[in-house]
Amino acid sequence: MHKMKKRGQTEISVEIIIQLFLLLIVIASFIGVSFIIKGNKLHLVRVEARDYAFAFDAASSYQDSINYIYQPKENITINFNQENCLVQAKHKDVASTINFFCGTDKFSNIQVINNQGKIKITR
Amino acid sequence: MNKKGDINIVEYLVYIIFIIIAASFIAWVAFGYLNEKIDTTNLESFILAKKIVNSDSCLAFKDDLSIHKGVIDLQKVDTSRLLNCFSKPNFGYLIKIDNLKGETIKSASNLDLRQQLDFPICKTIPQYTCLSKKDIILYKDDQGIKTGYIEVGVINFVQ
Numbered sequence: 001m002h003k004m005k006k007r008g009q010t011e012i013s014v015e016i017i018i019q020l021f022l023l024l025i026v027i028a029s030f031i032g033v034s035f036i037i038k039g040n041k042l043h044l045v046r047v048e049a050r051d052y053a054f055a056f057d058a059a060s061s062y063q064d065s066i067n068y069i070y071q072p073k074e075n076i077t078i079n080f081n082q083e084n085c086l087v088q089a090k091h092k093d094v095a096s097t098i099n100f101f102c103g104t105d106k107f108s109n110i111q112v113i114n115n116q117g118k119i120k121i122t123r
Numbered sequence: 124m125n126k127k128g129d130i131n132i133v134e135y136l137v138y139i140i141f142i143i144i145a146a147s148f149i150a151w152v153a154f155g156y157l158n159e160k161i162d163t164t165n166l167e168s169f170i171l172a173k174k175i176v177n178s179d180s181c182l183a184f185k186d187d188l189s190i191h192k193g194v195i196d197l198q199k200v201d202t203s204r205l206l207n208c209f210s211k212p213n214f215g216y217l218i219k220i221d222n223l224k225g226e227t228i229k230s231a232s233n234l235d236l237r238q239q240l241d242f243p244i245c246k247t248i249p250q251y252t253c254l255s256k257k258d259i260i261l262y263k264d265d266q267g268i269k270t271g272y273i274e275v276g277v278i279n280f281v282q
Contacts, residue, residue, distance in 0.1 A: 018135060022142050029146040033153040046161055054163075054170060061174040063183075063190050085211065103171070103209040107180030 041075075041091045045098045048076050049089035052119070053102035056085075059121045060108050070119040078119060082112055164252040164279040171216060172256055172275045174209055181208040182218075184263045195220060195262040195273065197229050205233040213280035217242065220262055221272040228262070228271065238278050245278050252279045 052070060059068055072078050072089075079088040085102040113120045175181045177192040182204070184196035200220060209216075215238035219230040234242060245253035255276045262271050 019138070022135075022138055026142055026145050026149075029149050033149055037153055037156060040157055043157070050161065050163055054166060057167075057170045057174065060180075061170070061178050063177065063179055063192070101211040101214075103174070103211050103214075105174075105178075105180050105209060106207040 041094045042096070042098075044073065045076060045089045045091045045094060046100075048073055048078065049087045049098045049100040052078050052080070052089070053085075053087045053100050056080075056087075056102045056110075056112075056121060059123075060103070060105050060110050062123075064123075066110075066121065066123045068121045070121065072117060072119070077117065080112055080114070080119065082110075160281060162252055162281055164254055164277065164281065167214065167279065168216075168254045168256060168275065168277045171209060171277065172258065172273075175218065175275065176258075176260060176273065178208065181205070184268075191261075191263075193261060194268060195260055195271075197262055197264045200229045200231050202231050202233060205231055209233075215242070215278045217276040219274040219276075220260075221274065223270055223272075225272075228264070234278070242276070242278050250280060252281050253277065254279075 052072070055068070055070055059066055070078075075092045077090050077092075079090075080086070081088075085104040087100045087102060088097050089100075090097045109123060111122050113122070176195065177183055179185045179190045182195045182199045184191045184194040184199075197220065200218065205216070205218065210233055215232065215234040217230065217232040217234060220228050222228055232239075241248055241251065242253075245251045253276070255274065257272055257274045260271060260273045261268050262273075263269075
């Protein structure tokens with residue numbers, strides 16, 4: 001005899017549960033990877049090293065007086081060796097340091113002062 | 124015919140294979156993005172070109188009154204000047220000043236020996252990024268200030 005469902009009842013088969021589980025794996029892999037990309041600190045450090053190097057190059061091209069303050073991003077410190085124009089950027093949560101060179105200008109009279117994390121570029 | 128409640132194993136194996144392919148593709152794209160090289164040669168070339176033309180320490184003409192940005196002093200166009208005004212490891216460049224007829228009046232570079240050899244065939248070597256920019260400029264020679272072109276060729280070792 002055919003068993004009738006009562007009104008309001010639904011029947012969930014094992015098949016649907018397995019299909020939902022497989023779909024969940026795909027969604028979870030996508031979301032998991034998104035989090036990895038979003039929190040890529042090494043990428044931020046690479047960008048920061050280049051950002052400062054280009055800011056310094058642009059400032060050294062400018063012939064009039066300049067007073068520019070560069071603020072590194074949160075949790076990133078920049079060490080700058082003006083003699084060989086080497087920019088070293090480091091994130092507090094990442095072990096490796098990223099190096100990037102700006103353009104050495106032996107005629108330049110630019111001064112760089114590091115003050116409580118902020119970098120002041122003046123002429 | 125399957126009884127109600129029976130699971131078709133073969134069907135689900137096929138599903139699992141497709142899901143593994145989809146998840147692997149997502150992971151491959153993500154790790155490719157994370158490990159992608161950041162190539163900023165275009166921006167570096169732009170900065171170089173501006174510095175060459177506008178900076179007294181490079182090629183900009185300077186007299187008793189002021190620095191004339193955008194006016195190249197031909198007397199400054201030599202290798203030692205370029206080496207001192209803008210140099211960075213693995214980044215070489217060549218400057219040519221042409222008149223309006225396209226004839227090269229003066230040229231100089233800061234290329235090392237390896238870069239000089241590789242520069243003509245740079246685009247065929249994957250480890251290098253090469254660019255060339257040509258802009259209209261003014262230049263000063265013995266006869267005064269004239270209009271011409273500056274061509275900046277860059278060879279950048281990006282690995």
